[in-house]
Amino acid sequence: MQRRTFLRATSAGAGAVALCGTLWQGAAAHAASSAGTPASAGPYGPLLPPGDLGVAVPRGFSVRVVARSSHWVRGILWHPAPDGGACFPDGDGWIYVSNSEIPLIGGASALRFRPDGTVDRAYRILSGTTLNCAGGATPWRTWLSCEETFRGRVFETDPYGRRSAVAHPAMGRFKHEAAACDPDRRVVYLTEDEGDGCFYRYTPHTWGELDSGRLDVLCESSGGGVEWRQVPDPSGPVFGRQTRHQVSAALHFDGGEGCHYHDGVCYFTTKGDNRVWAYDAEAGSLGVAYDSTGPLDGVDNITGTAGGDLYVAEDGGNMEINVITPQGVVAPVVRIDGQEESEITGPAFSPDGTRLYFSSQRGTSGNAAGLGGITYEMSGPFRH
Template identity: 70%
Template structure:
C-alpha cells in the first residue's frame, strides 16, 4: 500500500454532528487510525484492523435470500426493522437497474432478500429519509429520484426533485430540505424543500450559488423538469457554483458533506455560516473520493473509486486513515457504505469485484463487524 501523506488547508471550522473542528485546527493530515493499522488480507481479500472481521453477504448473479443479487451494486443504506435491520443497494446498470434489499435477523443471519425498485436505469447513489424510505437516484440524462419502501410499499418517481444526472441525496431534518449532488464535470449542489416535510411529491428546487470567497446562497431553479431540448438545470442560474463530478452526500450537525471525484475533494457546506469549504483538497493520496457516510461520533467514512480500494476515516481532530482495504480489485470501486442501526456493522460493495468488468456481474457486497466508534 502506498503511504498516505497530505495536508489540506481549511478556511473555516466545520461542525461534525456534535463534535467541532475548532478554528485552531489548521490542517487535515494522514495519521494513525483510531482502530490501529490494517492487518494482512483475510480469505476474502479484506485488510482490516485488529478486532474487526469481515464476510461476503452477496455476489452479483448468485442467490441470496431467495433472489439473484443484482449487478453493479452501488449506493446503499441501512434501516431498522423490528429486532433486525435491512440493507438496501442500488444497481448501476442501464434499463434494468433498480434496487434490492437484504433483511437481516438480530443475530446477523439473512432472513430474506427482495426487489424494492425495478424498471429504472443506472441507479447510482441515493439517501435514506427520516421516514424510512430510500431515495434511489438515476445517473442518466434527465434522471429522476425514485422514493422506495424498504419496509414495504410502492416505489414512486419524484420528478419535483429535478431531472438531471443525479448522484446522491442527504436529508437535513433540521431545515427540512434534501441536498442532491450531480455527477457532471460542471455539476451543481441542489437543495429540495418539500411543500410538506415527508411528502416529496411537490416542492422547490434550489441551486447553490457563489457570492464571494467561501460565501454562498441558494437560488431557485426556474425549470426543475426541463425537456430534452431545454436548458439543463445546472445551466439555468448563471451564478450557480459548479463542482467537478459530484458524488457522495451526508448531512450531520448542521453541515452537508459531499465529495467531487473530478478534483478529489471533500466539501462541507456549513448551514449556519452559509459557506462551502474543502476539508480535503485533493492534493494528497486519498484517491477517487466517492460515497461518504458518517457516525454520531463525528467520524466520516469515505469510500474510494479506484485508488487503493480503501474506506478511509476522517476524524473530528483532522486525521485521515484507512480502515479497510480490498486487495486484488484495482478495476473496481467501493460503493454503498452504511452502518447497521446499532453501529457495529458496516456494509459496502465492490461494484465490479475481482473481475473488473464493466457490466458489474462480478459485484460483491460485504459486511465488516467490529468496535466502530459511535
C-alpha cells in the same frame, strides 16, 4: 476539537468563492497537512495483512461476504453493479438496501438480517429504472434511489417492501448522484455527477412528502459568499437548458458524488478534484474538509457516524474506505486487494453501529456490467 473549529481550520474561509465559481483559494493547507497523517495514527490502528477474502482490516475487526451479484440470496438473484446503500431498523433485525448501477433494469434490492446477523430474506424494492447510482435515506425510513443519467429521476422506495416506489420529478431531472436529508431545515441536498455539476437543495412543501416543492442551486453571492437561488425549470427540458445551466451564478463542481448530513453540515465529495466539501447550513458557508493530498484517493460514496466520523469510499485509488475524524485525521479502515478494476460503493452502518456494509461493484472480475459484484459486512468495535 469541535466540528466548527475543524471546519474553520480546513476551509478557505467563510464562503470564499472565486469569480470563476470555484471555492479553493489556496488556504486549504491545513486540510492537506492533516490528510498526510500516517495511517497508523488512525483511531483503529494500521491495517493487518488481507485474509482469505483479500480484505485488509484493523485488529479486532472481521469481514464476510453477504451477497454476490448474479448469485442467489434468499430467493432473488443479487443485482449486478451494487452501488449506493443504506441501513434501516426493522424490529429485532435490520435491512440493508443497495442500488444497481446498470442501464434499463437497474433499480434496488434489500437484504433483511435477523438479530444474529444471518440473512432472513432478500427482495427487490425498485425495478425498471436505469443507472441507479447513489441516493440517501430519509428520516421517515424510505430510500431515495437516484438515476445517474441524462434527465435522471429520484425514486422514493420502501426498504420494507410494502409500498411501490414513486418518482419525484420536482426534485429535478438531471444526472443525479446522491441525496442527504437535513431534518433541521427540512430540506434535501442533492449532488450532480457532471464535470460542471451543481449542488442543489430541495425544499418540499410538506416535510415527509417529496412530491412537490422548490429546487434551489448553490450560487456565488454578490458579497463573495454563497447563497441559494431557485432553479426556474427543474424538469430540465430536452431542448432547453439543463438545471445546472439555468442560473448564471451557480457554482460548479467537478463530478459530484456522495453526500452526508450531520450536525448542521452537509458533506459532499467531488471525484474530479478529489475533495470532500462541507456546506455549513447553519452559517450558510462552504468549506473543504479534505483536499487531494493524502491517503484518500478517488473519493466517492460517503457516510458517517453520530460521533462525527466520516467514512469515504474510493472509486479506484487503492480500493479503501478511509475515516476522517472530527480532529482531521484521515486513515484507512478497510482495503480490498486484487480488485483494481472495481470501486467501493454503498458504505452504511447497521442501526447499532457495529457493522459496516459496502460493496465492490465489479469484484475480482472487473466486469464492466458489474456481474462480479460483491457485498461485504465488516464487524468490529467502530467508534459511535
